[in-house]
Amino acid sequence: MPASGATTRSSAKRDALLDTAEGLFARHGYRAVGIDTVLAEAGVAKMTLYKHFRSKEELIAAVLERRSNAIAAGLAKRIAAAPEDPGTRLLAVFDWLEQAVRSPQFHGCLFIKAASEYPAAEDLPRQAAEAFKGGCRDLLEGLCRDLAVADPEGLARQLQLLFEGALVVAFLQRTPLAGADARRAAEALLAWAPRAGEATGEPR
């Protein structure tokens, strides 16, 4: 065995499993895809799967965990590449969104679907989804705080509605238009949002 000692992390087979599972789950759903299908497409033996994951639910959770990290990295990169202006940085999130829903690999949000299929509070996929979406809200909240608006938390929650809505509409209507629509709406909300210190209520 090379370098690493942990038995569970970073194996070629494990990665193949995660890759294949992610693709199949994204296209067909979680419960619709059996373990045997994943194994056949990944070219991996059943015992190998159960050496790396205790159950199908744990495999799903691992897929979501990995995807969550990848998305966080992609978003962070895009934000870092944006100019200093806080408004532009915030809109970079929606640029990322637009590109994400336009990709041919996009088949709806893995996390929303996971929570739909495993809705109980004790289900691992639901917990992963909740954590991820909570992280998205926190990210938006942080960006909004740099924005000198009166109610950054409220604005962040509104922006998240656009974000999630675009994911759903792009999936359901099969139109990538939703990405651009969300961006424009986000600009509008930003423009309309009361600045800090201003009186609440209709700003001009």
Next chain:
Amino acid sequence: MPASGATTRSSAKRDALLDTAEGLFARHGYRAVGIDTVLAEAGVAKMTLYKHFRSKEELIAAVLERRSNAIAAGLAKRIAAAPEDPGTRLLAVFDWLEQAVRSPQFHGCLFIKAASEYPAAEDLPRQAAEAFKGGCRDLLEGLCRDLAVADPEGLARQLQLLFEGALVVAFLQRTPLAGADARRAAEALLAWAPRAGEATGEPR
């Protein structure tokens, strides 16, 4: 047999099946609930189910169809009860939304979940979901057209993002806050939207 001659429409057992199925599907998901579970809770024999519906997928489609009609009726009633003012009538949709996600019976949007679990274009549940969400967009579009804005279709699409986003966030975050947030954001988009005849771009 009383009055009606059709064998498929309006039977007490059929309604019991739809009621039970809707509740179970909403709480646990479609594939997670077997027909035997539905039958047991509804107190109906298996053959009766298959006399009314050709398959489980058709049962799901019938549930969605009925729910779609109920929602359309609820929305129409709320809009009809609103004052003449087009803006207020449009916001009535978000009033309905707020009340819907606050209800204890709310467990996420049945249609989004259906499309998640049966994502293929030929699947009946997905078709029902697409039709329903298309109808929602058309409804919003009609209301936006009464509004004398420059781009009613675009505004309607933006509002739908808020609508779907609120459904998702309310489900995932288990917070009814999303309803009120969506309504406030909708007001903002309305206020910000360029009026017909005005030059496009930043108003004022």
Next chain:
DNA sequence: TAGTGAGTAGACAGAACGGTCTGCTACCTT
């Protein structure tokens, strides 16, 4: 009163499910 249609219970088929187990190979390190 005879017949018809809706509904029932429950057995059944056939497949797919998640998960376990045994034994085997191949490789790498000591």
Next chain:
DNA sequence: AAGGTAGCAGACCGTTCTGTCTACTCACTA
């Protein structure tokens, strides 16, 4: 050369799934 480890194939278990079938019971009505 020995031993440990990762992975393999594939049989296997019990359960659950959708959907079919038979044989029976009501209630109503012509």
